[in-house]
Amino acid sequence: MSACDTYVQQILEVISADPEKTVLSWRDTSLSAAEFTHSVRSAAHALHRHTDGGEAPVVAVLTTTNTPATLLLRYAANLAGATVVHLHTTNAVDPGDRLTADAELRILKETDATVLAVDADHLAVARRLRDRMPTPLVLAGLGPLGPDVLDLTTGDAAAFDPSGIEVDPDRTAVVTYTSGTTGRPKGIAVDFRTRGWFISAGLKTGYRAAYLATLPMSHSSGATTDDSLASGGTVFLHDGFEPGAVLSAVEHHGISRLLISPPQLYQLLDHPRLSTTDLSSLRMLCYTGCPASPERLAEAVKVFGAALIQVYGTSEAGAVTILMPPEHADAELRRTAGRPLLGEVRIIGQDGEVELPAGEIGEICVRSPLAMRGYVADPELTARTLRDGWLHTGDLGRFDDRGYLHIHGRMADVIKANGIKVHPTAVENALLTHEDVVQAAVFGTPDEDRVEHIHATVVLRDGATATAAGLREHVAAALTPNHAPARIDIRAELPLTGIGKPDRARLAADARKG
Known part of the structure; x- marks a missing residue:
């Protein structure tokens, strides 16, 4: 597999069709497709040049999560065949929730990171982390941040030829850390092949999505960002979720796509400006992360009915089931998590082997092209979670007679x-x-x-x-x-x-x- 087949190159090829179109917007900063592509390719060239064409590095990214730098650095590193490790947060909902310095140091060590890509706001922390590392660690950034920091903007975009870089599709593309239910961050590794699956819908979609990213791009929102750009669309970055700001952005920018948590959906429903906001552009309002109140969903149907999409999934398994907009009109179906989206989903009994019939509660197990490669530096947990091609989610559920999944919480709960x-x-x-x-x-x-x-x-x-x-x-x-x-x-x-x-x-x- 060559780099021209990776998800990054596919996205760059899509957006190159309209070089003047704005593809990324954050605060007062907007990047056209041409500017975005130039930034990614020049940074990839500088990174590749730094390694002197040797083995692709592991690049840890320590930036304010929902800023252009986070996306540009991931794309540049992946385009150069490198593995990216998100270091800012384990929080999939709040971009402002920071990891501790000790946790960041442990992640750098266990992922064998060789490059730490930073922005100006995190430079002092990055230098302290570098000095605590037992092995050399190169600091890098998008611009002249100091004599000890590799300036990735000095690369030659025109001279960079990704076709000359061989990328194993089974190589880890991105590592995302999640706190899960134990409190100790777990590194979830996703390979280049799986990352390519994430953009497949965007490549086939019939319209250009305008995606408002309020959840951290280091987590599931990053995959939605990729998918939206792959549609030829635009991504608008917000520093976090504030219902009034979201409603204003939907109306002002013609936002067609949102990804939020159920509590955030409730905040939108309760906002005093909801009834006066023009929501006509909104085509996909996806809510995920935890079960939603059926009664509150009944309220949401009256406002967002044609756009509501529920996605049940896990960081390890990706999206598992989906409840589409027409199904939200059925009060009984609003109590479910929908039907399988991709691959296979089974309910397995306590012995961990026997598949249970409809109506019986057991562990939800998934076999899907969106599943993780494994946990970083934890082969025992990986072996317990990935067995015979099936990912054991640790979630309890059952299928009803119509094939809809009902979630019954965590096995440990x-x-x-x-x-x-x-x-x-x-x-x-x-x-x-x-x-x-x-x-x-x-x-x-x-x-x-x-x-x-x-x-x-x-x-x-x-x-x-x-x-x-x-x-x-x-x-x-x-x-x-x-x-x-x-x-x-x-x-x-x-x-x-x-x-x-x-x-x-x-x-x-x-x-x-x-």
């Missing part, structure tokens, strides 16, 4: 209370059917005798009158009395993990303190 196994997601869904509840998180907490009890924390809509006792009765009626939480706390908001899901671990810790 199952609560053993009242003599039964209680799936937190089932109780959360029951709480969310109450008209006053807009968010819910359910978890287990042990008492002094180590007996586990069901605990819930909920967020109520403005003006709600629901009480903890009333909500317990609601769950008992919707499920069984044994599913009713022993305690329900009401909060103004739920803490979220880095992937946008309710932080059950933090809530459980708070409950134990209480």
